[in-house]
Amino acid sequence: MKKLIIGIVCLGILNSCKNTKYPISQYSEKATNVKLLLDSTDLGKNYNGTVLISDGNDILFQSAYGFNQHDKETNKIETKYDIASMGKMFTAVSIIQLKERGKLTLEQTIGEILPDYPNSEAKVITVQQLLSHTSGLGDYFSPEFDMRKDSINNLADFLPFFVNDPLEFKPGERMRYSNAGYIVLGLMIEKIVGKSYNEYLTENIFNPANMTSTGPLSGSAGGGNSTVVDLQKFALAFQGHKLVNEESFKLMTTDHFNNGYGYGMSLRDLNGTKIYGHNGGAPGISGELDMVVGEPLIIITMSNRSPNDGWAQVRTNIRKEFFGSTPEIEKFLNTEQVIKTYQDKGFDEASKKLTELGNNIIDRNAFEYAEKYAMQGQSNKAIDILKLLVQAYPDQWYPYSFLADFQLQAGQNEEAIKNFKKSLELNPENEQAIEKLKILESQK
The missing domain is CATH 1.25.40.10 (Tetratricopeptide repeat domain)
Incomplete structure (x- = not known):
């Protein structure tokens, strides 16, 4: 009991800062339980990454575990992790910003915005369908891509890996998570603003949100580095309507096609609590940003291991603590x-x-x-x-x-x-x- 009381008063204790105090909030007890769980079980021992939980601006718990398997550096709060598909949130925000400024509409097609797009079959796909993964486009990952990925210098370099593929279904017919679709969205951004994708992100997302440790991204479908602190800043700016207005925020966090996805945001209902955000995973990469509709809770987990090598276990137990058990959990x-x-x-x-x-x-x-x-x-x-x-x-x-x-x-x-x-x-x-x-x- 004594340990629990101390935990409530002193959340998020770092290895290097044993006396750091954090504010009491409606989430304090749950954050304390997460800390105790990670510090006293194999969950923390098997985790190589960083966790941050906050009530809006107020950090309730943050701690780093393990090390980077490549350089053997100990993980820290400020460690940069590959964000993988979490970068899709930035692409979607960018598109919605351009919509707010009257630079495009969600009903416009690839052919209207990118008239030189090489695949005529795909030119009928709308911006909305690209954002929601209902375009019919597929992926660009393949053995050939793995061999040649080091030669990619800009978004257009991704095109040869998917542009001539036939559509997998009629646009709007169903959902198929599509990295290719988000590359096309990035090309739209570059076409409209006359700047590189990363220049746009820096000026319109990273700088306004004060994200000083993020980017450049590898592509508009994901990749590139960030920290848990920067992702908290992004969450705060997004929730606070500093990046898009309230109407656009609702647009992005609404399930328009009943497929568990809004515009650049994964959506899920955990026992009546509406969660939005995005995850990212690949060999040696895993992470997720969870935000809650109508609440200031922010949960960020990032790791430099593959999803099932400790990260998924930590993320799942944190969700169970905050939102209760579900059949999936x-x-x-x-x-x-x-x-x-x-x-x-x-x-x-x-x-x-x-x-x-x-x-x-x-x-x-x-x-x-x-x-x-x-x-x-x-x-x-x-x-x-x-x-x-x-x-x-x-x-x-x-x-x-x-x-x-x-x-x-x-x-x-x-x-x-x-x-x-x-x-x-x-x-x-x-x-x-x-x-x-x-x-x-x-x-x-």
Whole structure:
């Protein structure tokens, strides 16, 4: 109890500043609980990143954990992290600023703003559809992009990686998260203002918000560096209508297409609390800015590890503390319990734990753990995790197919054949299983 009382009075204690005091607010108890959780459990030990929680301007908790795996530097409050797709918020704000100034409308098309755009099929896509990921455009990430990404010097250099691709669906028909679409938005900004994308951001977002440790961005779909402090400044400026007016703020944080996304803002309802912001993730990169509609709460988590290497665990537990549990949160935490049980006590105990939890785990997360083991050369452990995935999803074809693939790589051909066949029983159109079985049968 004494420790809890001290925590309420002295939130956000940094390793280098044990006596720093922070103000009491409606969120103080929850912020204290987060601090105690991170400082007293494996969550903090396994986290390599920085957390900032504030009530408007008042910082309730900020602390850094771990180190950067590349340069071994200890993480600090002022550490710069790659923001990945969090940069989409800046692109969307820029577009809405231009709308406020009468420089464009959301109904205008690519063809109207960029008449020389090379793909005529895409010229009918509107600004609104680009902002909301309902354009039909896809992505630019590919093996070719990975090989040539160092040659990208400006936004136009991204075009060859996607501009000739056919649309994946009719614009406005549905949602498909599109990095390519946000590159096009960046090109629109440059065309309209006659400046580079980063020049515009500096003059119209970073400087007005006093973000002195952000940018330049790698592109208008994301990438580039920032800090938790700068992202708090951005949140304050955005919430305070210093970057866009109140009407535009509501426009950006409204789910226009019932797809969980506004304009450059991810939207979610956690037990009646409306959350907006954006995350970013890639190998060695993870982070998120959470803001609350109608409240001054700001939560920022950033890490220089991949999402499932400590960051997702911290972010999820913080959300549970502030907004309560949800089926998605419980499913995530169940997955973590099963994996930890496997790591500590082995397969049989993990299988029992999975049964106790009603086989309620996230397939994607379990598969990521299996992949990690496989990349470390621990194929038997990877196979064990996939067997647990099969236990959790016995009526789905893909866990059997994944398991068979890993068994095949480990030389367990007979077991692989059984699971490929089981996959085909559930999905006769699984072409990969059909091809693999042909090869395996021919080798007998």
